[in-house]
Amino acid sequence: MKKLKERWNIDSNWQLTVIFVVFAITGSTAAKFAGPLADLIGLTKELNPWVYWPIRLLLIFPIYQVLLVFFGWVFGEFHFFWNFEKKMLRGMRLGFLVDKK
Numbered sequence: 001m002k003k004l005k006e007r008w009n010i011d012s013n014w015q016l017t018v019i020f021v022v023f024a025i026t027g028s029t030a031a032k033f034a035g036p037l038a039d040l041i042g043l044t045k046e047l048n049p050w051v052y053w054p055i056r057l058l059l060i061f062p063i064y065q066v067l068l069v070f071f072g073w074v075f076g077e078f079h080f081f082w083n084f085e086k087k088m089l090r091g092m093r094l095g096f097l098v099d100k101k
Helices: 002-007 013-040 049-074 078-091
Strands: none
Touching: 002 013, 013 049, 013 078, 049 078
């Protein structure tokens, strides 16, 4: 835990706990929202599983990104999650979505 706290520049175990809770809530909520969204666009399990699951995962990704920052804000860790989000998007070569030039 000490290395993780140093890597994320976190001071307390409480802050680390809050961050873990935000990750857990965000993942569960994004997966839950993906079902109705898939239904809305007509994506059903009757499709070939090799088509259905990759598309569903692609749906979950942007939902997760938005919810991560939202729940981070709700739990008082907006700056941590906004910086985390920017770093992740830059790592995926999508930094243009958050960088202003």
